[in-house]
C-alpha cells in the first residue's frame with residue numbers, strides 16, 4: 177500500500193527503565209509509546225537503563241529496524257498513523273533473546289525506534305521488557321557525555337525515566353549538565369552547530385518505578401501494589417499451615433528505608449506485629465513489647481502468629497532487627513514453633529495487578545504531556561498519584577524529600593521520618609495498631625461506650641468482612657459493644673443478631689463474600705418494626721457496609737427519623753460493591769478485587785487465543801446499570817471495545833465497531849494477529865446481547881477474524897479480597913468509627929427523650945479526587961439516579977474514550 181509521508185514529528189521521545197525492576201514498568205513504556213505517537217512524536221526505547229544510553233548504537237554491527245508493512249491494503253482515516261505502527265523490535269524484546277531467526281537483531285543496538293504494535297499487550301507482563309541495569313558508567317561525567325552523544329545522534333532530546341529515587345536523581349543530574357555536555361561535544365567536533373542549537377534543552381520526566389513505595393510526594397509507586405499482592409498471596413498461603421500446626425511465622429519483606437510494604441502487608445493480612453524502619457518499636461527492649469503482645473493473643477486461643485519484618489527494620493538505636501533473631505526470641509521466650517520465610521525476589525515478580533496496569537497507563541500519558549510542555553525555565557516533573565488522581569510534582573523536590581526521610585531515620589529522628597510520609601501511611605499505621613493489638617482494659621470510660629450494630633447489604637463484595645473485622649476490633653479496644661446483624665434488615669426483624677469477639681473475626685481479612693450474610697431487603701419492608709428492634713437491642717449507632725441498597729436504606733432510615741426516635745443515632749454507610757455505583761464516591765470496597773478477577777480472567781482468555789490468533793472475545797461483565805467495572809477493566813486489559821449501560825449500543829455503533837475491527841485485523845502482520853477483547857457490561861442493551869454481538873462479529877469477520885463469547889458472571893464477586901480492598905476496608909472502617917464517636921458525643925449532649933440527630937449524622941464515607949469526605953445521605957440523593965441505581969455523573973466515564981484512544985480508533989476510523 178502507498179504510505180503518505182508523515183509530517184515532521186513534534187518531538188523524539190525516548191523511554192528507559194532503571195534501577196530495580198517493578199511490575200507496571202511495561203505499562204509505562206507502552207503508554208509513553210502510544211501517547212507519544214498519538215501526539216505526533218517519534219518514540220524510542222533505551223534498553224538496559226542508563227547503561228544502554230552510554231553504550232548507544234554500534235552502527236557497524238547491526239541493521240536498523242525496518243518499518244513492517246500491514247497484511248492487507250487497508251484505508252485508514254489517518255494514513256500517517258500507519259507509519260508509526262511497527263518496527264519489529266518489540267517482538268525481539270518480548271522473546272527475550274534480542275535475536276530473530278530471520279536475521280534481525282538487537283545486538284549492539286540500545287536505542288531503538290518502536291511503534292504502536294511493538295508494545296502491544298506488554299502491560300500483562302511483569303518486570304521490564306526493555307531491560308534495566310545499574311550503570312556505574314552513567315555516574316561518571318564521561319559516561320554521561322557518551323549518553324548525550326548517543327541521544328543527539330538519534331535526534332532525541334526528550335527522555336522519560338522510570339525508576340527509583342537514584343534513577344530520578346541521575347535524570348536530573350543529566351538534565352542540569354546537558355548544556356555543558358553539548359558544548360563539550362561541539363568542542364570535540366562530535367556534533368554540529370545545528371545540532372547544538374536544536375537540542376540545547378533536555379526535556380526530562382520521571383515516573384517512579386519502585387516496589388517499595390519509598391518515594392515522597394506520591395501515594396503510590398509503580399509496582400508497589402503488585403508487590404503487595406505477592407506478599408499477601410504468600411501470607412494467605414502461610415495462614416493455613418500456621419493454623420494447622422499452631423505455628424509462628426516471621427516474614428521478611430522488602431523495604432530498606434520504607435516500611436510501606438511491611439505495614440500494608442501487616443494491615444491486609446492481619447499480622448500480630450510488624451517492624452518498619454520509620455517507626456521502630458517504642459519499648460526498649462522491644463523484645464518484651466513483642467512477646468507481651470503475642471502472648472496476649474495466644475492466651476485467648478489464637479493458633480497462628482504472623483510477624484512481618486521490613487528488610488531495613490531496626491530498633492530505636494538503629495541496631496538491625498533480622499527475621500532470624502525475631503524467630504529466636506519467639507522460640508526461646510514464648511516456646512512457639514517458629515519459622516522464617518524470606519520472600520525476596522518473589523515480591524518483584526509476576527503479572528501486574530489491575531492498578532499496576534491502569535495507573536502506569538494514566539501516568540505514562542501524563543508524562544508525554546509533561547515532556548511536550550517542558551521548557552528550560554520550568555523544573556522537570558515527576559508523575560505521581562494522590563489517592564485517585566495523577567499528579568505532577570517537581571522531580572527534585574520529591575527526591576530531596578525522599579532523601580530526607582532516609583536522613584531522618586539515620587539521625588534517629590523517627591518523628592520527622594513519619595511526618596514526611598503521606599497521610600495514608602499514618603492512617604494505615606494507626607489502623608494496624610487499632611486492629612492488631614488486644615488490650616487488657618478498654619480505653620474509654622463506660623459512659624462513652626456505644627452499642628454499634630453492623631450490617632452488610634446488597635451483593636457480597638471483597639473487603640466487607642475486613643471492614644467488619646476492623647470495626648469490631650476497634651470497638652473492643654475502645655470498650656464499645658459491637659453487635660453483628662446477620663442477613664440485613666430481614667435478619668434484624670428475625671432477631672438474627674450475634675456477638676463478635678476479637679478472636680472470632682481474626683481470619684476475616686482474607687475472607688471473600690459476606691460472613692454476616694447479606695440481602696437486598698430495605699428497612700421500609702416494615703419501618704416501625706425495624707425501629708422497635710433498634711430500641712429492643714439498644715442500638716446507638718449503625719454501620720451499613722454495602723452498595724446502592726445500603727445508600728437507599730440509610731436514606732429511608734433518615735427519612736424515618738420524622739416518625740421514629742430510634743433512628744436519631746449516627747447512621748453510616750461504607751460503600752462496598754463491585755459495581756462501584758454508589759454516587760459521589762470514586763471507590764467502593766470490592767471494586768478492586770473485582771477488577772483483578774476480571775484481569776485474571778481476560779489474561780487467561782487472551783492466552784487461549786494464542787492458538788487461534790485472529791479471534792475476538794466478547795466478554796460479559798457484571799455491574800448492573802453501571803459501566804464502571806467494564807470500563808476500568810477495559811483499560812486494565814487493553815480491550816478494543818467496551819460497551820456500557822450509560823452509553824448503550826445501537827446499530828450505528830455496531831457497524832462502526834465491525835469496521836474498526838476489520839481495519840485493525842487488516843493492519844496486523846499475516847500470521848501475527850492476537851486475540852482481542854470486547855468487554856460488554858451485562859445491561860448495555862437488552863437487544864444487542866453478548867450472544868448477538870458475537871454472532872454479528874462471526875458473520876462479519878469473514879477471513880479476518882472470528883469471535884467467541886465468555887461470561888464472567890459471579891466470578892467477579894468472589895475470591896479472596898485484594899490487598900487494596902483490605903487496606904481500604906480498615907482505613908474507611910476506622911474513619912467511620914471516629915465519625916460515629918463524634919456524632920454520638922454530640923447527640924449525648926441533648927436530653928435523651930428529645931434527641932434530634934442532624935441530617936449530617938446519616939452519611940456515606942466517600943473517596944473524591946484526592947480526599948476522603950463524608951457526604952450526608954440526603955445530599956447524595958440529589959446526585960443519585962435512583963431508577964438506574966447509579967450516580968448522575970461518572971468520574972470514570974471519560975475512560976471509555978481513553979480505551980478507544982489507546983486502540984487508535986480515532987486514527988483508524990474517526991470518532
Ligand code: ATP
Nearest residue numbers: 195196226310311314315339340341342343346349
Ligand atoms: P531502586 O529503588 O530499585 O534501588 P533506584 O533508581 O534508586 O532504584 P539506583 O541503583 O540508586 O536505583 O539508581 C539506578 C541508576 O541510576 C544507577 O545505576 C545510576 O546509573 C543512576 N544514578 C543513580 N544516582 C545517580 C547520580 N547521582 N548521578 C548519576 N546517575 C545516577
